[in-house]
Amino acid sequence: MIANNDFLAYTLAYPERNDVFDFVFPSGHARIEGAGILCLEPEKQQSKVSLVLSVGIHGNETGPIELVNGLVKSILVGDLVLGIRLLFIIGNPRSAVKAQRFCDVNLNRLFCDVNLNRLFCGSWQSQQGYEIQRAQQLESSVKTFFEAVEGVGAQRLHYDLHTAIRGSIYEKFAVHPFVPEETYQQQQLAFLAACGIEAVLFSHQPTTTFSYHSFAQHSAQAFTIELGKVRVFGENDLSSFALMKQSLVVLLVTGVLAQGRLSALSLYEVLDSLIKDHDSYRLNIADELENFTPFKQYFCLAESLEQRYIVKQTGDAIVFPNTKLPVGQRAGLVVRSKPMSAFNFQ
Ligand SMILES: [Zn+2]
Structure with missing residues (x-):
């Protein structure tokens, strides 16, 4: 017992x-x-x-x-x-x-x-x-x-x-x-x-x-x-x-x-994975930014000496941002809201 x-x-x-x-x-x-x-x-x-x-x-x-x-x-x-x-x-x-x-x-x-x-x-x-x-x-x-x-x-x-x-x-x-x-x-x-x-x-x-x-x-x-x-x-x-x-x-x-x-329910699909591609990689967001915070189109969300990530559409949002990890790992997900009618259910 x-x-x-x-x-x-x-x-x-x-x-x-x-x-x-x-x-x-x-x-x-x-x-x-x-x-x-x-x-x-x-x-x-x-x-x-x-x-x-x-x-x-x-x-x-x-x-x-x-x-x-x-x-x-x-x-x-x-x-x-x-x-x-x-x-x-x-x-x-x-x-x-x-x-x-x-x-x-x-x-x-x-x-x-x-x-x-x-x-x-x-x-x-x-x-x-x-x-x-x-x-x-x-x-x-x-x-x-x-x-x-x-x-x-x-x-x-x-x-x-x-x-x-x-x-x-x-x-x-x-x-x-x-x-x-x-x-x-x-x-x-x-x-x-x-x-x-x-x-x-x-x-x-x-x-x-x-x-x-x-x-x-x-x-x-x-x-x-x-x-x-x-x-x-x-x-x-x-x-x-x-x-x-x-x-x-x-x-x-x-x-x-x-x-x-x-x-x-609000439904979201993952659009892109943000990958930390270089030691210089950073996200242009505040530390305390909440998950699912939306951005405006053309906002430069992430950048490093290798590349930049520009927001594709107003409303695209970030989930699980984290850059305190090794190069090659996932620094966040970019997600987009999708209507219920866009999904197949059984
Ligand atoms: Zn957990």
């Missing part, structure tokens, strides 16, 4: 403990599969949903960790009756204990930040360090979890919850994985709307994030979800996650995806 049914406290107390053990809770049985990895199987399954909820892939993103830990605690205590399979992952326990985003910082010149959320889809190969082992361990847990149930009607879901370094015009937004055939599931977008998500950014290429890994390797419906700004443990205003919490409770208990209004 876990003291006070508090898996977060347990994980922070033993961030390196990887022994496996089983225990029972009022509506099913549980297995701790390693540090921060808890698999819950319901006694009575209400639907064939297998849900991965991952939080704290970046150790300092505490809001979602507290949100999901609270739900898991309610299940372990018996206040909520679990009706679906659940894999709860606290992604980076060692960083969470230190209240920092990464562990292996400044490992070498090529790898100044070991960003765990860029190490999936096998990208951990040929690297070394804590985050590398962790990516490998998480991939393996997700594989075991998803592959335990196959067949007709089985639905695989993975929501990877984050908070962002900077503010955002849309406080809550989701990143949709790249889908080559460009057909999107309306049910998933309506669920995001029900969770209080305000915008969805459609990726333009494959990536090596945790959610993309579940999408590409396990055919899960999977999203990276940003839920506001980074705060330290205990300082999160959990009321701002009320809609997310409500929708997750319904999903955990009944297996039903709550459906919000699609029209509540």
